Amino acid sequence: MTEQELQRRESLAKLRELGIDPYPAEMFDVTAMAADIVANYEEEVLDDGTKNRLNYQEVSLAGRVMATREAGKALFMNLQDSSGRIQLYMRRDELSDGEDHTFFDVVLKKLLDLGDYVGVRGYAFKTKTGEVTVHVLEIRMLAKSLRPLPIVKRDAEGNVHDAFTDPEQRYRMRYVDLTVNPELRQIFIKRSRMIRTMREYLDELGLLEVETPVLQPIHGGAAARPFKTHHNTLDMPLYLRIANELYLKRLIVAGFDGVYEFAKMFRNEGMDRTHNPEFTALEFYVAYKDYNWLMGVTETMLERVARALNEDGSAQVQAGEHLIDFSGPYPRLTMFDAIQKHTGLNVETATEEDLRAYCKKAHIEIDNTMGKAKLIDEIFGAKVEDHLIQPTFLIDYPVEMSPLTKKHRSKPGLVERFELFVNGKEVANAYSELNDPIDQRERFEEQLQLAARGDEEAMAMDEDFVRALEYGMPPTGGIGFGIDRLAMLFTGQTSIQEVLFFPQMRPEAKP
RNA sequence: GAUCCCGUAGCUCAGUCGGUAGAGCACUUGACUUUUAAUCAAGGUGUCAUGGGUUCGAGCCCCAUCGGGAUCACCA
Numbered sequence: 001m002t003e004q005e006l007q008r009r010e011s012l013a014k015l016r017e018l019g020i021d022p023y024p025a026e027m028f029d030v031t032a033m034a035a036d037i038v039a040n041y042e043e044e045v046l047d048d049g050t051k052n053r054l055n056y057q058e059v060s061l062a063g064r065v066m067a068t069r070e071a072g073k074a075l076f077m078n079l080q081d082s083s084g085r086i087q088l089y090m091r092r093d094e095l096s097d098g099e100d101h102t103f104f105d106v107v108l109k110k111l112l113d114l115g116d117y118v119g120v121r122g123y124a125f126k127t128k129t130g131e132v133t134v135h136v137l138e139i140r141m142l143a144k145s146l147r148p149l150p151i152v153k154r155d156a157e158g159n160v161h162d163a164f165t166d167p168e169q170r171y172r173m174r175y176v177d178l179t180v181n182p183e184l185r186q187i188f189i190k191r192s193r194m195i196r197t198m199r200e201y202l203d204e205l206g207l208l209e210v211e212t213p214v215l216q217p218i219h220g221g222a223a224a225r226p227f228k229t230h231h232n233t234l235d236m237p238l239y240l241r242i243a244n245e246l247y248l249k250r251l252i253v254a255g256f257d258g259v260y261e262f263a264k265m266f267r268n269e270g271m272d273r274t275h276n277p278e279f280t281a282l283e284f285y286v287a288y289k290d291y292n293w294l295m296g297v298t299e300t301m302l303e304r305v306a307r308a309l310n311e312d313g314s315a316q317v318q319a320g321e322h323l324i325d326f327s328g329p330y331p332r333l334t335m336f337d338a339i340q341k342h343t344g345l346n347v348e349t350a351t352e353e354d355l356r357a358y359c360k361k362a363h364i365e366i367d368n369t370m371g372k373a374k375l376i377d378e379i380f381g382a383k384v385e386d387h388l389i390q391p392t393f394l395i396d397y398p399v400e401m402s403p404l405t406k407k408h409r410s411k412p413g414l415v416e417r418f419e420l421f422v423n424g425k426e427v428a429n430a431y432s433e434l435n436d437p438i439d440q441r442e443r444f445e446e447q448l449q450l451a452a453r454g455d456e457e458a459m460a461m462d463e464d465f466v467r468a469l470e471y472g473m474p475p476t477g478g479i480g481f482g483i484d485r486l487a488m489l490f491t492g493q494t495s496i497q498e499v500l501f502f503p504q505m506r507p508e509a510k511p
Numbered sequence: 512g513a514u515c516c517c518g519u520a521g522c523u524c525a526g527u528c529g530g531u532a533g534a535g536c537a538c539u540u541g542a543c544u545u546u547u548a549a550u551c552a553a554g555g556u557g558u559c560a561u562g563g564g565u566u567c568g569a570g571c572c573c574c575a576u577c578g579g580g581a582u583c584a585c586c587a
Contacts, residue, residue, distance in 0.1 A: 003556065004521055004538055071550090072543035091544060114537080127545045150522040151537060155548045162523045162536055162548095168579045169522095180522090224586070269586055270512080279587065365584085426587065457586090482587050496587095506578065 004148045011111040012144050018107065022144035028119040032059035035083035041124045041132045056124035059134060061086070062142060064179065065116050066151070075108060079120065079134075080182065087133040088120060094137060108139070115145030115179075152180045171503050184498075190309050191487040191499055195262060197308040198282060198481075201301050207258035207284055212247035214240060214264065220465065221245035221404070223457040224267040227277075240266035245404065245478065246465045248285045249433060252476050253468045260284035262483065273495040274425075277504050280483040289477035290432040291416045295393050298420060298428060298479065299328025302391065302486075309490050319423045319489055322389050330391040330420070335380060338394055342384045347376050355379065373400035388421035403443040403459055405431040406475075427486055430479035437469035 001009075015022050042054040063081030070076075073092040078085050092104040112118070122136040150164040163181075164170065170177040178184055199209070217236065219226040221243030229238050244263045251259045266278050286293075306315045306326035315327040333341075336348050345358055355375040359366045364382045366375060376398060388394070395418040396411060405415035416432035434440050444461045451458035487499040497503035 002521060007538070067547080069546050069549050070543080071546050074544040074546075076546050076549080078547080087547070089545070093544080125545095127547085129545070129547075131545090131547070133545080148521045148537065152522085153536070153548045159548085164522065166518095166522090166579080168518095171579095222587085265587080267586075270584080272583095272586095273581090275586060281587080429587080480587090485587065508578080 002148075005146060008113055008144070008146045008148075011113060012146065015107070015111050015141065015144070018102070018111075020107065020141055022141055024140075024142065028062050028140065028142055029060055030062050030081075030119070032056060032061050033083035034061060034063065034079060034081045034086035037061075037124050037134065038084065038086055038132045041126070043126060051126075053123065053125055056134075058121075058123060060119060060121040061134070062117065062119040064145075065112060065114055065118055066149075067114065068112070070109060073104075075104070076133075079118070080179075082185075084182070087127075087131055088122075088136050088139075089125075089127070089133045090136045090139065095139070107141075112141070113145060113148075114151060115147070115149045116141065117143035117145070149176060150180055167497070168505075171497055171505055172508065174501055187487075187491045187493065187499060188501065190491050193308055194305050194487060194490055195282075195483065197305045198301055199262070201304055202260045202284060205258065205286070205297070207260045207286065208256055210248070210251060210256075210259045210261055212241075212244045212251075212261060212263070214266075216241050216247075218460050218462050219243075220459055220462045222265075222267075223459065225269055225456055227266050227268045242267050243281075243480075244283055245480070246462055248283055249473060249476065249478070250465065250468045252285050252287050252433075253471060253473045257288075258284065258286040271504060273497065274485070274488075276484070276496050276500055279496070281480050282483055283478065283480040285433065285476055285478040287474040287476050290475065291395070291418055291430055291477055294430045294477045294479050295330070295332065295418060296328075298393075298430070299330055299391075302326045303328055305486075305490065317490055318492060320492075320494070322423060324390060324423060324489070326391060328391075330393055332393045332395055332418075334396045335376070335394055335398075336396070338384045338388075339376065339380055342387055343379065345379065347379070371400060373398035377401060385421065385426075386424045389423055391420060391422045393418045393420055400446075402431065403447050404434050404440075406434045406436070407439070422489060425485060425489075426482070427489065428479055428481045430477065433473070433476040433478045435469060435473040435475060437466055440469055441466050 012022050037056050037059065041056055044052045044054060046052055061079065061081060063079045065077050066080045066085065067078040068075065075090040077088040079088050090104070090108065092101055095104045095108070097103065119140045119142050120134060120136045121138040122134045125133060125135050127133050150162070152163050153161040155161065164177065215229070215238040217238060219239040219242050222245070224242040226239040226242050229240065230236070231238050241263070242265055244261055248259050248261060260282065262280060262282050264278050265281050268277065269275065271277060303315050303326045306317055307313045315325060317324045317326065339345055339347050343358070347355065352372045352375065355372060356366065359375060359378065362382065364378055366378060370378070396408060396414045397417045399407060399413055399415050402415045402417050405417045408414040408416050418430050419426050420428035434443065444459065444466070447459040448461055484496050484499055488494065488496060491499060493499055
């Protein structure tokens with residue numbers, strides 16, 4: 001234990017000796033928030049020059065002590081609650097029991113440490129330097145802190161000193177991070193508001209929020225490596241879901257007109273600043289709709305989210321150097337047109353050999369197992385994706401890449417699918433769902449062949465899903481959004497760890 | 512998984528040519544009844560990520576390991 005931790009444990013023991021419970025059980029009645037008092041305190045100056053305080057004359061508030069300044073028989077503290085910070089002012093003669101100054105001189109000045117939770121009762125006033133302050137008439141220990149916080153200081157010009165910035169420590173100890181860097185709360189508040197706005201809209205559309213299995217006997221619905229686990233009683237392997245798509249579509253078969261789920265997905269793949277092993281997706285499926293309808297819904301939903309998150313209600317979001325406008329409608333660009341526009345290649349007429357030759361020339365890494373569709377995807381990823389800054393629907397993909405998507409109503413070899421790109425990143429993937437059970441079975445069989453050739457991400461045959469389709473699924477539009485990526489976009493973050501409270505980390509060396 | 516960078520006090524960081532460990536804040540003691548990065552006086556912080564090696568001597572050079580970051584690959 002460090003010197004400071006030992007000192008705090010000694011303070012803890014001394015508090016108990018003085019009859020003060022460092023961890024009291026009683027509730028503390030909070031009647032005011034720091035930020036509200038600072039923002040709304042009012043006073044008037046009378047003719048004789050004295051001040052008349054107009055509000056917050058009986059407040060009690062609670063939070064952490066984040067700074068103390070001793071001034072002899074006076075004592076100043078900064079109290080931080082969930083709304084912000086406010087200064088506290090205490091006087092020895094008001095907090096003493098007659099001539100016994102133990103409480104002020106020992107408890108407050110010696111045994112109280114930075115980071116301790118306290119509850120105070122008093123009245124608001126303004127100091128002669130103009131700071132709104134609570135004049136404390138009663139202060140109570142609510143919880144002792146036994147470890148020193150990394151104190152971040154701000155000077156008069158707003159410069160930050162000794163910021164707690166080490167990403168490893170910040171992510172491992174989010175409780176510390178959010179305590180000393182309270183402005184980070186905004187990221188998570190915005191994330192929450194984003195999800196709430198989406199949920200409200202989906203409810204308005206009449207969709208039903210549902211829950212589907214996380215533990216699945218067959219990992220379907222996406223191309224990814226799964227986490228595998230084992231159920232002891234059933235003595236069978238189970239997979240953490242890589243997608244919930246096939247279950248949501250079963251519910252459409254079951255007769256629900258529209259379902260949605262905010263779902264944690266798990267993919268056993270690499271981690272970097274845009275990938276965490278578990279992440280959140282929103283998927284929704286609506287009967288009798290198609291991918292064109294979904295484009296309109298997507299525009300409405302994202303515009304609403306942007307306006308809900310911006311103080312001024314605007315639909316624009318700053319993402320790095322780009323100002324992104326979420327007001328619809330967004331351009332619709334076919335994948336082939338997009339490639340032609342950025343490379344000059346006509347992939348519709350090009351042969352597989354033409355594409356290979358292009359990739360070689362453009363230094364795009366390819367291998368021999370790649371077919372035409374995969375080559376097109378590689379070219380798109382290398383040459384087009386980065387240019388799609390403003391929200392853009394990329395539509396009509398080759399059938400080989402999309403085993404769950406309905407074939408295009410008029411374009412042979414393509415499917416009715418779109419992906420939404422914003423700031424050069426994919427944020428949504430949608431299609432007119434394949435509901436022809438015979439076609440679906442064939443698509444699964446093609447996936448099995450890919451798997452036999454060693455494709456670890458190929459989908460497995462899901463007999464029960466095909467059986468469901470055989471009973472009949474109405475034409476359906478379905479879409480999935482990457483919630484973490486959207487949160488990054490709407491909060492201006494470039495790393496997924498910053499929008500997750502507890503990003504995945506390797507185990508700590510040792511405590 | 513590959514490459515590069517980083518790891519020194521509770522926090523942020525210095526540490527020269529290889530010569531017995533430094534600053535600010537935090538902490539301890541004292542002064543101060545409207546201070547505010549409070550100030551003033553005094554005090555000591557430590558397994559230099561871990562384990563080896565080279566050397567008379569390693570925070571510094573070499574090797575390995577662990578953790579983090581960035582770039583790349585894979586992906587959402």
